[in-house]
Amino acid sequence: xxxxxxxxxxxxxxxxxxxxxxxxxxxxxxxxxxxxxxxxxxxxxxxxxxxxxxxxxxxxxxxxxxxxxxxxxxxxxxxxxxxxxxxxxxxxxxxxxxxxxxxxxxxxxxxxxxxxxxxxxxxxxxxxxxxxxxxxxxxxxxxxxxxxxxxxxxxxxxxxxxxxxxxxxxxxxxxxxxxxxxxxxxxxxxxxxxxxxxxxxxxxxxxxxxxxxxxxxxxxxxxxxxxxxxxxxxxxxxxxxxxxxxxxxxxxxxxxxxxxxxxxxxxxxxxxxxxxxxxxxxxxxxxxxxxxxxxxxxxxxxxxxxxxxx
Amino acid sequence: xxxxxxxxxxxxxxxxxxxxxxxxxxxxxxxxxxxxxxxxxxxxxxxxxxxxxxxxxxxxxxxxxxxxxxxxxxxxxxxxxxxxxxxxxxxxxxxxxxxxxxxxxxxxxxxxxxxxxxxxxxxxxxxxxxxxxxxxxxxxxxxxxxxxxxxxxxxxxxxxxxxxxxxxxxxxxx
Numbered sequence: 001x002x003x004x005x006x007x008x009x010x011x012x013x014x015x016x017x018x019x020x021x022x023x024x025x026x027x028x029x030x031x032x033x034x035x036x037x038x039x040x041x042x043x044x045x046x047x048x049x050x051x052x053x054x055x056x057x058x059x060x061x062x063x064x065x066x067x068x069x070x071x072x073x074x075x076x077x078x079x080x081x082x083x084x085x086x087x088x089x090x091x092x093x094x095x096x097x098x099x100x101x102x103x104x105x106x107x108x109x110x111x112x113x114x115x116x117x118x119x120x121x122x123x124x125x126x127x128x129x130x131x132x133x134x135x136x137x138x139x140x141x142x143x144x145x146x147x148x149x150x151x152x153x154x155x156x157x158x159x160x161x162x163x164x165x166x167x168x169x170x171x172x173x174x175x176x177x178x179x180x181x182x183x184x185x186x187x188x189x190x191x192x193x194x195x196x197x198x199x200x201x202x203x204x205x206x207x208x209x210x211x212x213x214x215x216x217x218x219x220x221x222x223x224x225x226x227x228x229x230x231x232x233x234x235x236x237x238x239x240x241x242x243x244x245x246x247x248x249x250x251x252x253x254x255x256x257x258x259x260x261x262x263x264x265x266x267x268x269x270x271x272x273x274x275x276x277x278x279x280x281x282x283x284x285x286x287x288x289x290x291x292x293x294x295x296x297x298x299x300x301x302x303x304x305x306x307x308x309x310x
Numbered sequence: 311x312x313x314x315x316x317x318x319x320x321x322x323x324x325x326x327x328x329x330x331x332x333x334x335x336x337x338x339x340x341x342x343x344x345x346x347x348x349x350x351x352x353x354x355x356x357x358x359x360x361x362x363x364x365x366x367x368x369x370x371x372x373x374x375x376x377x378x379x380x381x382x383x384x385x386x387x388x389x390x391x392x393x394x395x396x397x398x399x400x401x402x403x404x405x406x407x408x409x410x411x412x413x414x415x416x417x418x419x420x421x422x423x424x425x426x427x428x429x430x431x432x433x434x435x436x437x438x439x440x441x442x443x444x445x446x447x448x449x450x451x452x453x454x455x456x457x458x459x460x461x462x463x464x465x466x467x468x469x470x471x472x473x474x475x476x477x478x479x480x481x482x483x484x
Contacts, residue, residue: 002388040379040380041379041423042380303388
């Protein structure tokens with residue numbers, strides 16, 4: 001029993017059964033993480049390189065912890081302070097790391113599609129930790145896993161993804177993942193941040209955040225990614241917060257309790273207010289906790305695909 | 311295909327194993343029974359129930375252990391884990407590990423590693439229904455044996471349990 005893929009590049013390429021296998025395995029790792037000894041010896045013969053060409057706190061620590069809990073050896077690489085600034089290419093960089101006998105590469109890159117490009121050129125298994133504005137598969141898996149903990153089977157459940165859809169790899173991976181699990185998905189936010197093609201994916205589109213909240217059982221609120229916007233798509237952050245930000249008053253007016261999620265980092269007071277982010281309805285920190293178990297599951301399930309070369 | 315134990319023989323063997331355990335552990339005051347997932351649990355369910363019935367104890371410590379993450383053959387194929395369910399401390403206890411078939415001994419090696427991660431037992435014993443003698447790859451021997459067989463590597467021993475397979479039977483498949 002293992003996954004149908006050798007790499008985890010995007011959710012788009014996964015089968016529904018793959019996602020369920022990852023969830024079942026993560027359930028067990030979550031148990032392991034609650035024991036006094038939180039480490040299992042499974043991957044003691046495996047070395048994983050975390051190659052981050054773009055900044056990250058959560059994802060990187062989460063991956064590193066997952067690898068260490070599995071007893072793998074870990075090397076960390078970040079583009080700043082490396083030879084990338086001297087002009088070394090992506091393939092050269094990764095091949096040099098692999099020459100030091102690394103078995104698996106976890107990569108984040110600002111260029112969409114970079115992990116696919118790499119997968120064609122190297123033998124090691126690759127896990128995409130976010131590529132540009134394309135996919136962030138482990139985030140989508142931990143989001144769906146966290147929803148499943150609260151709601152059970154996601155079939156027919158209504159999930160709204162709210163905020164900066166256009167620049168969000170979390171949005172795209174979430175849509176693929178939730179649809180494969182049979183959930184209904186809506187995206188909501190200002191028209192300038194929702195790309196036209198998104199309707200072709202079979203999601204509902206809503207420009208009124210209040211209506212989206214009324215419709216959904218779970219609201220996954222995304223960060224406004226100012227660093228990726230090279231031309232202004234809304235006038236000010238204050239205006240965005242006023243029209244599209246989620247506050248407690250709004251939630252209380254719904255007459256039902258919805259679950260609030262956010263992949264982090266949070267811009268408090270912009271897309272989400274502190275009184276929502278820190279409320280009982282928020283499962284933001286559960287998401288972070290589940291992230292380690294999900295990543296352990298993915299790394300474990302992919303490591304069986306490794307060719308020992310004998 | 312040859313039947314090693316039929317329904318009646320299996321029941322007599324289970325009775326004997328339960329009595330042997332009681333002989334050594336008397337009232338089970340410091341003893342814990344731990345079945346190894348997945349197939350050892352059918353046997354440990356039966357043994358735990360029998361011990362409880364014979365000793366008239368209200369409760370004996372009984373847990374289930376999954377060894378997937380402790381295996382040494384991850385690159386020969388991935389196994390999806392089952393639940394580990396040990397609701398008590400094994401620190402200082404006399405633990406009886408239970409599995410259905412003892413073959414190479416590798417599962418038991420993994421189980422001991424997994425067990426130690428939960429604490430330091432005072433002692434660990436091994437109870438198996440079928441001991442495939444002369445096929446060990448590690449220095450591991452059972453303390454309680456239901457039935458010993460001499461087999462070659464290409465043969466398989468299959469244990470059927472009524473709970474899952476609708477019949478109680480142990481067969482040797484060539």
